[in-house]
Amino acid sequence: MAAVRLVAPTLLLTAAAASCSSPQNVLDPHGPAAMRIEELWWVLFVMGVTVSIVVAALLLLAIRRGRQRERGTQGREINGHYLVSIGAGLITPAVIFALAIYSYVIGAGVYPPVDEDAGALTVEVTGHQFWWEVRYPQYDLVSANEVVIPVGRRVRFLVTSRDVIHSFWVPQLQGKIDMIPGHTTRQWLQADEPGRYRGQCAEFCGASHALMALWVFAVPEEEFGAWLDARRQPALEPADPDVREGRAVFVAAECHLCHATRGVARPEALGDAGPDLTHLATRETLAAGTLPNTRGNLTAWISDPERIKPGARMPPTVFPPDQLRALLDYLQSLR
């Protein structure tokens, strides 16, 4: 039957999407908000499939009747006006209205009001072309491109942007929310299971929009406490002479004008045009999820960011080999 032929591929595709374990799968939710969004998705999907089947069936019926008329074998004429009025005039609008209310209720549950409650753990995420600034204001902690949250706790996210409109979206945990310059948007995020969840900028923001990803790590409460303690430590004056030399290269090349390495070393680097590098070596990726954080990738990134990330707001710098080695030693010491 044609209707089956029409619907089967859609169902197959959906089943494939639902079963695939992509780290950004809306159909594989790991938090209360994402679960409601998934539920809404399935309800609308089933309604959509039902409408497709009904329309396909009516179309087939009309074709059959047309053929019968041509052959003169047409049976009794049905007066369809009643059916059409009741179906199109009453049932369809009622169903659409019910669905509208239902999706409104889901929306209200997904984005409940976020109060000023100072006690709630707060994370501030600021979008930049093309990376994420991450702050924990209650702990005086700054990071970039990776967010760590405790499992099972509702965390308050305050998001904004430094330049253009971005959108903060971690599909397995919560719906997307715009990051608007000059305006702070609030939302709750909660992960019910420990794990790593990939997020992605969901509003076109320039050439490397697609390379603007972030990771959210949900960890047990004790691990979160330990993480906070470790990340609040400042970067120390390096003891190793090589690393100390690398720090001098970092300052001489003016990396510190854009990148902060908060700590006791002087001059203190406080630049904020680029990601905070105080704990760079603990991050898994470079340049907002674009590259694994390895020595080779650090070299490639520093010598030519534009080749890796078109439009990236960092100038290329080429160093003589010994300076480069020292700089890499320094960057890799930032734990």
Ligand SMILES: [Cu+2]
């Ligand atoms: Cu963006």
